[in-house]
Amino acid sequence: PKARVVVVGGGYGGAIAAKYLKLAEPDLRVTLIERNPVYVSCPLSNEVLSGERDIDSLTFDYRGLSRRGIAVMGDEIVEIDPEQRFVRGAGGARYNYDKLILSPGVAFDFAAIDGMSAALADSTIPHAWKAGPQTLLLRRQLEAMPDGGVCAIVAPPNPFRCPPGPYERAAQIALYFSHHKPKSKVMIYDAKDAFSKQGLFQAGWKEHYGDMVEWVPAAGGGSIEAIDPDTMTLTGLVEDFRADVINLIPHQRAAQLAVDNGLTDASGWCPVDQQTFASTLQPDIHVIGDAAIAGAMPKSGYSANSQGKVCAMAVAAAINGESPPAPSYVNTCYSILAPGHGISVAGVYELKDGEIVSVPGAGGLSSPDADARTRAVEVQFALDWYRNITADMFT
Numbered sequence: 027p028k029a030r031v032v033v034v035g036g037g038y039g040g041a042i043a044a045k046y047l048k049l050a051e052p053d054l055r056v057t058l059i060e061r062n063p064v065y066v067s068c069p070l071s072n073e074v075l076s077g078e079r080d081i082d083s084l085t086f087d088y089r090g091l092s093r094r095g096i097a098v099m100g101d102e103i104v105e106i107d108p109e110q111r112f113v114r115g116a117g118g119a120r121y122n123y124d125k126l127i128l129s130p131g132v133a134f135d136f137a138a139i140d141g142m143s144a145a146l147a148d149s150t151i152p153h154a155w156k157a158g159p160q161t162l163l164l165r166r167q168l169e170a171m172p173d174g175g176v177c178a179i180v181a182p183p184n185p186f187r188c189p190p191g192p193y194e195r196a197a198q199i200a201l202y203f204s205h206h207k208p209k210s211k212v213m214i215y216d217a218k219d220a221f222s223k224q225g226l227f228q229a230g231w232k233e234h235y236g237d238m239v240e241w242v243p244a245a246g247g248g249s250i251e252a253i254d255p256d257t258m259t260l261t262g263l264v265e266d267f268r269a270d271v272i273n274l275i276p277h278q279r280a281a282q283l284a285v286d287n288g289l290t291d292a293s294g295w296c297p298v299d300q301q302t303f304a305s306t307l308q309p310d311i312h313v314i315g316d317a318a319i320a321g322a323m324p325k326s327g328y329s330a331n332s333q334g335k336v337c338a339m340a341v342a343a344a345i346n347g348e349s350p351p352a353p354s355y356v357n358t359c360y361s362i363l364a365p366g367h368g369i370s371v372a373g374v375y376e377l378k379d380g381e382i383v384s385v386p387g388a389g390g391l392s393s394p395d396a397d398a399r400t401r402a403v404e405v406q407f408a409l410d411w412y413r414n415i416t417a418d419m420f421t
């Protein structure tokens with residue numbers, strides 16, 4: 027009989043792993059299981075907050091993958107049986123596998139901040155860290171906010187999905203304010219003392235938005251301990267902060283499916299063999315994307331894409347009784363600070379003594395001295411990157 031591979035999670039990692047397995051081994055039976063009928067991309071979703079983009083342009087269906095001969099199942103997986111090698115859906119359906127690939131993304135640790143909860147995120151304090159209804163809720167709150175108001179972004183500790191994301195979001199919200207509510211402020215209360223592309227962000231905020239964006243590091247009292255949604259107050263270590271709109275991005279760990287099935291370690295993330303993404307805790311299960319511990323690679327859509335390809339080739343090799351090929355990995359994260367102002371950080375990675383490490387001299391940051399034309403070209407690169415990577419996933 028033909029070998030069966032089940033992939034759970036049809037996002038940046040899972041869609042790619044399923045597609046490249048089918049491309050490499052057309053005879054494989056590849057099943058992709060995803061709980062949602064459509065996928066909404068987080069990359070570029072900060073532009074929905076500024077009003078520069080419609081959420082429809084971030085929404086994709088799975089017909090392209092079905093056309094490739096992948097069995098796409100709409101189901102939520104609630105149980106993994108690594109001994110008998112099957113996963114079970116919420117309605118009881120059982121899917122047998124020879125190899126299982128998980129790319130389930132992140133879960134939120136709401137309890138890390140007193141007074142915060144999943145219900146509160148859905149109703150009044152959106153994180154919008156999974157693009158969809160909460161992205162639109164946050165946008166509506168910004169639209170309803172009076173001029174002169176304060177939008178507070180609470181930034182999480184490392185590691186978390188999309189290290190530059192909160193800071194790009196600050197710029198996009200400031201872009202909207204600068205057009206429609208110029209007396210308003212964006213405050214960032216951070217659990218950290220440094221962040222991705224920090225110098226480039228701070229210079230860009232200043233250039234386009236003056237003093238509208240303010241960042242409070244942990245050392246300056248920015249670490250938030252508690253929230254009171256009734257008074258819209260955040261409790262810091264030294265003082266309290268009031269805001270009109272609060273975007274609290276919670277502490278993160280691997281998705282619940284991974285936690286519930288013995289795939290995470292004490293860190294809350296999934297340890298894997300970084301050459302094949304095979305779980306070091308359970309046999310015949312691979313974990314890629316945000317949920318996995320992947321050495322020096324950041325938790326990004328591009329990282330998940332790169333890992334999906336490496337994992338697909340390793341799984342195909344294992345099924346054929348071959349050893350896995352020598353991998354190479356890549357990531358670039360673009361951020362759009364204003365129309366015509368893009369910045370990026372890029373990395374190329376290799377395996378060294380079992381760890382994913384940066385290749386010295388490859389990759390790097392946008393230049394701090396780049397001219398306006400270069401900044402504008404980086405916006406074009408960001409949009410082209412998005413078009414290409416989503417075509418890679420869904421067609």
Ligand code: FAD
Nearest residue numbers: 035037038039061068069102103131188315316326327328
């Ligand atoms: P996801 O893409 O989240 O996919 C996980 C999928 O698994 C989901 O569709 C989910 O529904 C499904 N799933 C989970 N559990 C189950 C289950 N039990 N049963 C069935 N299905 C399940 N990255 C970049 O590279 N560039 C960017 O510019 C960028 N911008 C970002 C901006 C923001 C605001 C945010 C929040 C993130 C951004 N990212 C960016 C990060 C990127 O979105 C993530 O790193 C990426 O989505 C990770 O892919 P993944 O496959 O691990 O998880």
